[in-house]
Every structure is written in structure tokens, then in C-alpha cells.
Amino acid sequence: MTIPPRLRRVLVRLRRDLLFIGAGVPLHGIPPLLCIWACLHIADILGPGTTWGTLGLLIPVTLLVISAYGLTEAQRWRFRTLCGVDLPRLRLREGKRQWGYNCLIGPLLGFLELAVLAVLVTALTAATSLLWVGALAWDLRAEHIGYWTWAGYATVAGLLVLAAVPALAGALVRLENVVGRAVLYVSRSEELERRVEDLTESRAGAVDAADAERRRIERDLHDGAQQRLVALALNLGLAKATLKDLPPEARQVIEEAHRDAKEAIEELNSLVRGLHPAVLDELGLDAALSGLAARAPLPVRLWTDLPGRAAPAVEAVAYFVVSEALNNVAKHAEATRAEVDVTRLGEILRVVVADDGVGGADPARGSGLKGLAQRVRSVDGAFRMSSPVGGPTTMTVELPCMT
Amino acid sequence: MIAEDSVLLRVGLVKVLETAGFEVAAEAGDAQALLAAVEGHRPDLAVVDVRMPPGFTDEGVRAALEIRERWPDTAVLMLSQYVEERYAAHLLASNTSGIGYLLKQRVADVEEFIEALRRVADGGTALDPQVVAQLLVRRRSDPLERLTEREREVLALMAEGRSNAGIAGALVVSESAVAKHINNILAKLDLPRADADHRRVLAVLRFLGV
Numbered sequence: 001m002t003i004p005p006r007l008r009r010v011l012v013r014l015r016r017d018l019l020f021i022g023a024g025v026p027l028h029g030i031p032p033l034l035c036i037w038a039c040l041h042i043a044d045i046l047g048p049g050t051t052w053g054t055l056g057l058l059i060p061v062t063l064l065v066i067s068a069y070g071l072t073e074a075q076r077w078r079f080r081t082l083c084g085v086d087l088p089r090l091r092l093r094e095g096k097r098q099w100g101y102n103c104l105i106g107p108l109l110g111f112l113e114l115a116v117l118a119v120l121v122t123a124l125t126a127a128t129s130l131l132w133v134g135a136l137a138w139d140l141r142a143e144h145i146g147y148w149t150w151a152g153y154a155t156v157a158g159l160l161v162l163a164a165v166p167a168l169a170g171a172l173v174r175l176e177n178v179v180g181r182a183v184l185y186v187s188r189s190e191e192l193e194r195r196v197e198d199l200t201e202s203r204a205g206a207v208d209a210a211d212a213e214r215r216r217i218e219r220d221l222h223d224g225a226q227q228r229l230v231a232l233a234l235n236l237g238l239a240k241a242t243l244k245d246l247p248p249e250a251r252q253v254i255e256e257a258h259r260d261a262k263e264a265i266e267e268l269n270s271l272v273r274g275l276h277p278a279v280l281d282e283l284g285l286d287a288a289l290s291g292l293a294a295r296a297p298l299p300v301r302l303w304t305d306l307p308g309r310a311a312p313a314v315e316a317v318a319y320f321v322v323s324e325a326l327n328n329v330a331k332h333a334e335a336t337r338a339e340v341d342v343t344r345l346g347e348i349l350r351v352v353v354a355d356d357g358v359g360g361a362d363p364a365r366g367s368g369l370k371g372l373a374q375r376v377r378s379v380d381g382a383f384r385m386s387s388p389v390g391g392p393t394t395m396t397v398e399l400p401c402m403t
Numbered sequence: 404m405i406a407e408d409s410v411l412l413r414v415g416l417v418k419v420l421e422t423a424g425f426e427v428a429a430e431a432g433d434a435q436a437l438l439a440a441v442e443g444h445r446p447d448l449a450v451v452d453v454r455m456p457p458g459f460t461d462e463g464v465r466a467a468l469e470i471r472e473r474w475p476d477t478a479v480l481m482l483s484q485y486v487e488e489r490y491a492a493h494l495l496a497s498n499t500s501g502i503g504y505l506l507k508q509r510v511a512d513v514e515e516f517i518e519a520l521r522r523v524a525d526g527g528t529a530l531d532p533q534v535v536a537q538l539l540v541r542r543r544s545d546p547l548e549r550l551t552e553r554e555r556e557v558l559a560l561m562a563e564g565r566s567n568a569g570i571a572g573a574l575v576v577s578e579s580a581v582a583k584h585i586n587n588i589l590a591k592l593d594l595p596r597a598d599a600d601h602r603r604v605l606a607v608l609r610f611l612g613v
Contacts, residue, residue: 223459227412231411233508233510234415234416234510237510237513238418238422238513240513241513269508278454278459278485281460290488290537290538291485291537293541294536294540302540
């Protein structure tokens with residue numbers, strides 16, 4: 001038997017709506033039940049009072065306070081999982097809304113939910129009344145003449161009500177959505193403020209994670225491939241030094257291999273050095289820049305004025321900026337010299353890299369410069385570049401660093 | 404005496420040292436074991452890796468400083484994947500005799516490495532050219548500007564701790580030419596003339612801001 005698609009859609013939606021309504025009943029029902037429990041205790045205290053009554057009152061009241069806040073989370077889960085509505089997380093200081101929703105509006109909604117479920121159960125029972133009647137014993141039915149007619153009416157009425165249940169359930173879900181959003185939602189500006197806080201936090205996390213990843217790669221390469229390459233070059237060097245009576249062809253092969261191994265070490269060292277050198281963590285930006293400037297294939301002047309250490313993330317970005325800028329100068333600028341100035345003034349770390357090359361560098365075109373600008377932005381830095389055709393090129397990066 | 408956490412390299416280093424005619428008294432995998440071994444064996448020379456367990460940061464540098472302080476007769480040659488002028492400054496702060504600080508890959512140039520080993524063991528200095536280059540990039544306009552290209556090369560080789568003969572060999576010029584360059588450099592930089600090699604190195608390094 002195939003169900004027509006339209007009916008299938010109605011049934012799927014009804015199932016979802018009923019789940020949402022069903023989950024709402026206990027959540028909305030807890031506070032009124034706790035209130036009743038508390039009222040019973042109060043009545044007990046006002047009547048023939050006992051100390052036990054006062055203590056006993058503490059339990060429902062405590063539970064009520066906890067539930068007023070805890071149920072908001074549960075409601076968020078219910079809205080998100082069963083209805084696809086993402087309500088914002090409310091803070092403790094927005095207690096008024098939480099109390100209002102859970103203890104005043106909640107019970108009313110709970111009542112409506114119960115009503116819809118009761119209508120559904122009653123309608124189902126009525127629609128199947130012919131079955132119930134058929135199940136009764138013959139002598140019981142004999143006492144009620146005309147029951148088939150009544151059962152027929154009940155069946156028709158039940159089916160009619162059943163047909164209305166999806167609309168009813170849908171209406172209640174919509175009502176709950178409207179009420180939930182109105183009470184448990186925050187204003188646009190509050191929401192934006194929160195979003196900014198969340199994003200700032202998650203961005204900082206992402207930046208830190210990327211730095212940690214670079215450190216890990218640096219460490220792994222240092223402990224693995226780099227040691228092996230050095231050992232290889234060392235053994236080839238030993239062979240070169242000790243095997244004096246080899247035929248010239250063999251000597252040449254060894255010498256070439258030795259040279260290749262040394263070049264491989266150099267290349268790998270330069271690559272890894274650009275990642276996140278250990279000295280950057282240990283001694284800071286100032287100490288780490290010497291190695292960068294000295295490794296560059298053109299004369300570099302380095303000037304630093306860094307009274308204290310900045311945050312690790314900021315130091316890592318500044319280091320990367322210098323590293324990437326010097327790479328770019330070496331690759332594209334055709335420069336004869338470069339200058340690197342790194343100074344910290346108050347809360348601003350300023351990195352200036354200048355070269356006397358051909359200019360014409362465009363951050364919008366070069367992927368390296370784009371990546372550089374992105375990484376500067378990742379810590380709220382500012383990136384400026386002046387590179388007229390014919391040179392000279394000056395790149396200025398300013399990074400905020402909180403003390 | 405060798406301290407290096409990579410077994411692979413340790414084996415290679417032992418081979419190089421034995422080729423050079425040194426006798427390896429002990430090997431260590433971390434700074435603790437290194438200090439214990441130096442105390443036990445009192446070697447003439449300790450070859451030490453900078454990054455060692457447990458922290459893999461600058462354990463080797465700290466151990467080297469301790470060795471120089473407690474057993475001044477033991478020379479120390481530091482090896483590192485990357486050299487940093489700041490660590491060189493720590494190492495050379497108190498004393499420049501019997502200290503070496505080289506890139507690990509220099510081990511592969513066996514003859515030169517052995518030459519550096521001997522220099523350090525004899526109480527001299529061996530600084531990696533990379534360290535000297537790093538010291539030179541950090542200078543602003545100053546008396547260095549007055550040096551000719553050739554004199555700058557000689558100055559860099561002097562800072563590495565090479566003798567006149569070593570400088571002459573590296574630049575393929577005569578020793579007398581080197582001596583002339585050195586006199587010019589010392590005059591231009593207003594440095595005292597020193598007879599002993601390591602005193603001269605000290606003067607040059609102090610000038611370079613170590």
C-alpha cells in the first residue's frame with residue numbers, strides 16, 4: 001500500500017510536531033508541580049507548624065530555582081533538536097525572562113500541549129470505537145440497543161477531529177515558536193554583541209591552534225627528518241674524508257651526494273625556520289629575527305626596539321610578516337638591500353620592511369601578500385603597502401598588543 | 404664526551420671524533436646524564452646538542468654554562484639545528500676560551516669540523532658563520548661602514564674564532580696579507596691589538612655586541 005505524497009508530508013510533519021509538543025509537557029510541567037509541592041509545605045507550616053515543614057520547603061524552592069535556569073537550556077535543546085530553531089544562550093543575569101518563561105508562561109503552554117494530546121487520544125479512541133464495541137462480550141452489548149449507530153457517529157466525529165489534529169498541533173508549535181522567540185530571544189544589538197564575543201574567542205582559538213600546529217610540525221621535523229639528513233650528510237662526509245683510494249668516478253658520486261644532502265638540509269632548515277622557530281617561544285621576537293635577517297639572500301639591516309614581550313600569537317604573526325616579506329623581496333623585488341624595523345610603542349607593535357627593488361607589488365595579486373594581510377587581520381592588525389613601479393617598496397604592519 | 408639525544412647522530416659523531424684521533428669517554432642522551440658524565444670523566448671536550456630532553460628547548464646551553472663554571476678545564480662545543488646569536492651571547496658572556504657553537508650540519512664537512520674541534524679543545528673559539536652573520540645584520544651605521552668588503556670578510560672570519568692561518572686558508576691569500584687586513588680593521592674600529600687569538604676574538608665579539 002502506498003501512501004500519497006501529500007498525506008505522507010502531513011504525517012511526517014505531524015510526527016515532528018507531536019514529538020515537540022510531547023517533549024514540552026514534562027519541561028513545562030516541572031515548575032507548576034514544584035510550586036504545588038512548595039504550596040503544600042507552606043500550608044503545612046501555616047497549619048500545625050513543624051520545623052520539618054520549614055526544612056521541607058527548602059527542597060522544592062531550591063529545585064524551583066535550579067529548574068528556572070536549567071530548564072531554559074532544556075528548552076533550547078528542544079527547540080533546536082525538534083524544531084530547528086536556534087535560541088541564544090541566556091545568561092544568569094537575564095533571570096527575569098527565564099523565570100517568566102519557565103514558571104508563568106510555561107505552565108499555560110504545558111496546559112495547551114496536554115489539551116492537544118488529550119484531543120488526539122480522544123479522537124483516536126472515538127475513531128476506533130467500532131473496534132472497541134466489537135471487542136465487548138455479546139450479553140453486555142445486548143443491554144444497549146442501538147449501539148452500532150452511536151459507535152458509527154463516534155467514529156465519524158473522531159475521524160473529523162483527527163483530520164483537524166495536524167492543523168491544531170501545527171498551530172500550537174507556531175504559537176510556541178512565537179512565544180519562545182519573544183521571551184527567550186535577545187535583541188538584535190545584544191545578539192550581535194554576543195556574536196562578536198563568540199567570534200573573537202573562536203578566532204583567537206583558531207589562531208592559537210594554527211600556531212600550535214606549526215610548533216608541532218617544527219618539532220617533528222627537527223626530531224625526525226632533519227636529524228636523519230644531518231646523519232646522512234655526516235656519513236657521506238666521513239666517506240669523502242676516509243676513502244682516499246676510491247676510483248675518481250666513485251669519489252665524484254660521493255661528493256655529489258654529499259653536496260645534495262647539505263643543500264637538502266639548507267632548504268629544509270629555511271622552510272622550517274619560517275614556520276615557528278623554537279627561539280621565538282624561548283627568547284621572543286627580538287632574538288628570533290636575527291636568524292631570519294641573516295638567512296636572507298641579500299644584505300638586510302635589522303633594527304629592533306622591543307622593550308618587552310608581546311603575546312605569543314602577536315609575536316608569531318610579526319615573525320611571519322618579516323619572514324614572508326623577506327621571502328617576497330628575495331623572489332620578486334630584484335633589490336640590493338632591505339631594511340627591517342620592528343618597534344613597539346605603547347600598545348602597537350610596528351613592523352616595517354623596506355627594499356630598494358623594482359616595486360609594483362600588489363597585495364591583491366600576489367597570493368603571498370594576500371596570505372600575509374589575512375594573517376595580520378587575524379590579530380586585528382593593520383597592513384599597508386606602498387610599492388610604486390620603479391620602487392622603493394615599503395610594507396608597514398601594525399599589530400595591537402595588550403600589555 | 405658526547406651529549407646528543409638522536410642516537411643516529413651520536414653514532415656518526417663518535418665516528419668523526421675517532422677519525423680525528425679523539426677518544427670518546429662517554430655518551431649521554433640528556434643534560435642530566437651529561438653533567439654526571441663530565442663530573443665522572445673530566446673530559447677535555449664535551450660536544451653538546453642544544454635541544455635535549457626533557458623540554459627540548461635550550462637544555463644544552465644551560466648545561467654548557469654549568470660545565471664552564473664548574474669544570475673550566477672542559478671545553479664545550481655546542482651543536483644546534485639552528486644557531487641563535489642570543490644563545491651565543493649567553494655562552495660567550497663570561498669567557499670566550501674553549502667555547503664553540505656550530506650548526507649541526509657543519510659536522511658533515513668533516514675536515515673543517517675536526518679543525519674546529521681541535522681549536523675549541525685547545526682553548527680557542529669556534530663560532531658558526533651564521534652567528535657572525537646574525538651579529539652583523541643587527542648593526543646600524545657605525546664604524547663597520549668604513550671597512551672595505553675584504554676587511555668585512557676578514558672581520559667575520561676573525562669573529563668565528565679562526566687564526567691568521569685559518570683566515571688565510573679560507574680566503575686563499577697569504578698570511579701576511581691577512582695580518583695587514585687585521586691591523587687595518589683594528590685601527591678602523593679602534594680595537595686594542597691582542598697577541599693571543601682568543602683575546603682578539605673577544606675584542607671583536609664585544610664590538611659586535613655579544
